[in-house]
Each structure stands twice: as C-alpha cells, then as structure tokens.
C-alpha cells in the first residue's frame with residue numbers, strides 16, 4: 200500500500216481530496232492543509248513518518264521538492280482548470296491578469312492565446328515577487344488577478360480582486376496516477392540502493408567519498424567506524440592524495456601512516472568527487488608497537504626530514520659527498536657516530552637523494568623492537584611489502600644476537616626484494632665484534648659503505664653555522680626577537696665539549712633563545728645554561744649509580760646520602776635541594 204501525504208494549499212481542495220480518497224484503495228492518503236512555508240514544515244516530518252510520496256500543488260509543491268528527498272507529485276493545473284477560471288473571469292468587467300509560478304502561467308498563456316483572450320500572464324520564481332508584480336499591474340489599471348493562493352492573499356492586501364485557479368477532479372486523478380508511477384520507480388531504486396549499501400557496508404575496506412569542497416558525502420560502515428574523525432583539512436597526507444587525484448583525474452595508490460597504523464589507500468575520481476578506499480596494509484599491526492608502549496618500533500616518515508646538513512668542517516663536507524655518492528647506489532650504508540650526532544639526519548638525506556620518493560621511509564628502532572616483534576615482521580614479509588626501496592635500521596647495535604641472526608637470514612634470502620639498507624650505530628663496532636656482542640658477518644654485509652660522523656668537539660668549525668641555523672629555525676616557533684649571538688658567547692659554545700653533540704647544541708640553543716633578554720644572545724646567558732647543564736649532569740651521574748633493586752625506603756635513603764655527599768655533607772644545603780626540612784632529612788637517614 201502506498202502511503203501518501205497530501206498537502207493542499209486551500210480548503211476547497213482539502214474537501215475534494217477527502218472525497219476522492221474514499222474511492223481509491225491502493226493509496227493511503229493523509230490530507231493536511233498548508234500553504235508554502237507551512238506546507239514545507241509539514242512535509243519535512245513526513246519522511247521520518249514513513250510516507251512514500253508527497254502530493255501538493257503549485258508553489259507549495261515546488262518548495263517542498265527542494266526540502267525533502269522523497270518524490271513530490273505536483274497536482275498540475277490542467278487546461279480544464281484554466282479554462283474554467285477564464286470562463287469565469289470573462290464575466291468581470293475590469294482588466295485581468297494571471298500571476299503565478301510557471302506551472303500555472305505557462306499553460307494559461309497558451310490557452311489565452313488560443314482563445315484570443317486579453318489576459319496578461321506574469322511568471323514569478325519566488326513568492327516574494329508577487330506583491331511587486333501586483334503593484335505594477337494595479338498601476339496599469341488591472342483590477343482582477345488570477346492565480347494560486349499566494350496571489351489571492353496579495354490581491355486582497357492591495358484591494359484587488361483575486362481569483363483562485365482551483366484544481367478539478369481530473370487534475371487530481373492524474374496526480375494519483377503519477378503517484379503510483381513514481382512509487383514503483385522509487386521503490387525499485389531504493390531496493391537497488393539498499394542492496395549496494397549492504398554490499399558496501401559488509402566490505403572490509405573503509406570507503407569514503409569527498410566532494411570538491413572536501414566535505415564527506417558518503418561513508419560506508421567501516422569508514423564511520425575507523426575514520427569518523429577524518430577531515431581533509433586536518434589530514435595533510437590524505438588531502439595531498441585527494442588533490443593529486445583531482446589534478447590528474449587518475450586513480451592513486453599510496454600507503455600512509457594514520458593513527459599509528461599503516462593503511463593502503465586507493466583513490467578514484469568520481470563525477471568531480473573523490474572516492475577513497477582504505478585497506479589495512481598490515482594485518483598484525485600491534486607488533487609494531489613497542490612493548491613499553493611509548494615509542495613505536497616502526498616509524499614511518501611520510502615526509503622525511505629535509506633539514507639541510509650544516510657545517511663547514513672538512514668532516515661534514517666529506518659526509519655530504521658520501522651522501523651524494525651512496526644515494527646513487529643500492530648498497531647498504533652503515534652510519535656511525537656518537538649520540539645526537541646527526542646519524543638519522545644523514546640516513547634521511549640519503550633517502551632524499553634517491554629519486555623514488557613519495558612513499559614513507561620506514562625506520563626500525565632496533566633499541567625498542569623485541570625479538571618476537573622482529574620475528575613476526577620477518578614472517579609477514581614486512582620489509583618486502585612495505586619498504587620503498589630504502590629501510591633505515593636505527594641503533595642496529597642494540598639488537599641482541601638472536602635478532603642479529605634473524606636479520607642476517609633476511610639479508611641472505613634470495614627472494615628478498617632488493618632494498619637499500621641504511622643502518623646507524625655507535626662508534627665502537629670493532630670492540631663489539633671483538634667481544635662477540637655483534638655478529639661479524641652482519642656487520643660485513645651491511646658496512647660495505649660507511650659514513651663516520653666525528654663528534655662535534657672534533658669539528659668545532661661547524662658550531663658557528665649550526666648556531667645560526669638553529670637561531671633561524673627557532674624564529675617560527677618562538678618569535679624573532681633574537682637575531683644573533685655575541686662573539687664571546689659564541690666562543691664559549693665553540694669551546695664546550697658537547698657530549699650530546701648536535702642534539703645537545705640544539706637543545707641549548709632553544710634554552711638560550713627562550714631566555715634571551717635582548718636581540719643578541721649574551722655570554723652571561725650561556726654561563727647560566729652551562730651551569731644548569733653541569734648541575735644536571737652531576738645529578739644524572741648520581742642517579743645512574745643508585746641501586747634501585749631495594750625497597751622504596753632503601754632507595755630513598757641512598758638518594759639522600761648521595762645528595763648529602765654532593766653537598767659536602769652539609770645537611771642544610773642537602774635538605775634545601777631535596778625540598779624537605781633538616782629534621783625530616785635526619786629522620787629519613789636514621
């Protein structure tokens with residue numbers, strides 16, 4: 200049974216509809232009175248109430264059509280309706296005009312012409328145009344206006360005679376026939392849509408469609424589950440892919456790292472919009488998390504660091520040459536150096552000198568990954584499937600001997616995709632190999648080309664450049680109040696030994712930048728920061744010797760004793776440093 204809501208703009212039609220509804224059986228008609236906006240308000244609820252079709256008339260029908268997504272049938276003004284009214288108007292003595300939406304005026308104009316009647320027709324596109332048109336007509340001496348309910352209302356206000364074009368029974372019967380046709384078509388379409396919807400919702404892929412204004416216009420169930428938060432404005436990499444699709448009008452495929460997971464995304468241009476298909480790229484992703492849950496064992500740099508390597512020392516210039524040279528080959532490169540010395544930066548630079556970019560650079564943090572995780576990755580063929588020609592093993596010397604062997608087997612595997620392996624480690628590999636802490640063969644396979652970055656204290660000429668680079672890098676982050684450094688302050692930085700190398704210098708520069716009182720970093724500020732560093736180093740040293748195997752009380756006692764010794768057994772100073780009073784300190788030591 201078809202359920203139809205009839206919204207009629209005038210009372211006479213309501214009665215006629217009621218009468219007709221008694222005579223039909225296949226359509227359940229629910230009839231309401233409402234003109235224009237009132238009609239639209241009634242219609243808006245209809246969709247939720249399970250109506251299949253809305254039937255209305257004239258301007259009200261047009262407005263409802265804009266507001267709802269179920270079919271709206273217009274009770275069209277028939278030739279009979281117009282004829283009836285024109286015959287009626289013939290009896291009026293004043294000048295007459297027809298004013299209304301095109302569905303009324305078009306047919307009427309033709310009939311007037313055919314019958315050679317002197318009735319003017321004026322078409323409106325919006326309800327607020329009626330009054331203006333009527334005023335114009337009044338000025339021209341028109342007294343009678345024929346039209347829809349809206350024309351009647353305006354005529355009454357302006358003191359003109361309004362004649363309503365009413366609908367006859369034939370027009371209503373036609374509208375009901377149209378209702379049946381639309382319903383059949385609409386329900387067939389809905390069946391098709393719901394079938395497609397079910398298929399898309401049961402799909403393993405998350406599917407989303409974004410229009411040209413970057414608004415989501417469709418998402419299947421998986422998409423709403425996984426990516427309900429996704430907005431193109433906030434997801435740079437995904438947005439880039441969408442833009443590329445629009446620009447090239449071609450399908451794109453890319454693996455991206457989203458919310459700690461690898462997703463293979465396929466895009467497809469569809470009628471100006473872009474469809475995105477997200478597929479989990481790695482079935483067992485949890486293994487990529489470190490056991491401590493803090494740092495991921497696998498990191499994906501979608502846009503590897505493009506920081507230029509600064510420094511005019513011979514050593515740095517040599518490193519730059521090596522990057523250039525090794526970036527053109529496929530052999531592994533072993534990068535050694537102390538902590539914070541730019542090993543990762545060098546690995547990224549090698550990756551960037553290669554031509555095949557676009558996919559993320561995969562970094563395996565060997566100090567974080569567990570043996571099980573590595574085994575799992577190898578079993579899944581992770582490197583082969585996801586690495587884009589290059590893979591970076593950071594801190595490779597931290598792998599235990601079991602993991603070293605596992606890795607060696609991957610390197611020996613004939614079927615393994617040829618990747619360029621970049622690795623970084625501390626300086627003392629010879630010693631580690633000699634002591635049996637590192638597999639000689641693994642070193643020999645991977646260290647065919649080596650880049651050794653000397654500690655910063657052995658290439659002090661680099662410091663001035665680095666200082667200036669860091670100052671300019673800090674501008675966007677903290678503002679541009681600081682423009683340079685005094686010579687004596689720089690001198691001090693150059694002479695410092697930098698156990699934490701470039702990373703430490705960078706950190707110190709940040710502190711100096713934040714504490715700077717003027718446009719130049721002064722020597723006094725460097726003194727303060729260095730003092731703080733010294734203090735921290737001592738503190739770290741002290742802590743590193745604390746035995747934490749005991750109970751909390753025992754550990755506390757040990758910390759207090761260390762601080763006390765550090766302060767030359769001066770209880771007041773030790774208590775102050777620990778933020779407790781002297782009697783508490785004394786009690787805790789008992």
Ligand SMILES: Nc1ncnc2c1ncn2[C@@H]1O[C@H](COP(=O)(O)OP(=O)(O)OP(=O)(O)O)[C@@H](O)[C@H]1O
Pocket residue numbers: 506507508509510515536537538539540541542543544545623665668701702705
């Ligand atoms: N020559 C350089 N020019 C500019 N920036 C540098 C240079 N060398 C290192 N850096 C910066 O110093 C910081 C530390 O470098 P990086 O992380 O590459 O060191 P690393 O040797 O891999 O460190 P670790 O072994 O401790 O993890 C980074 O922010 C890097 O960009």
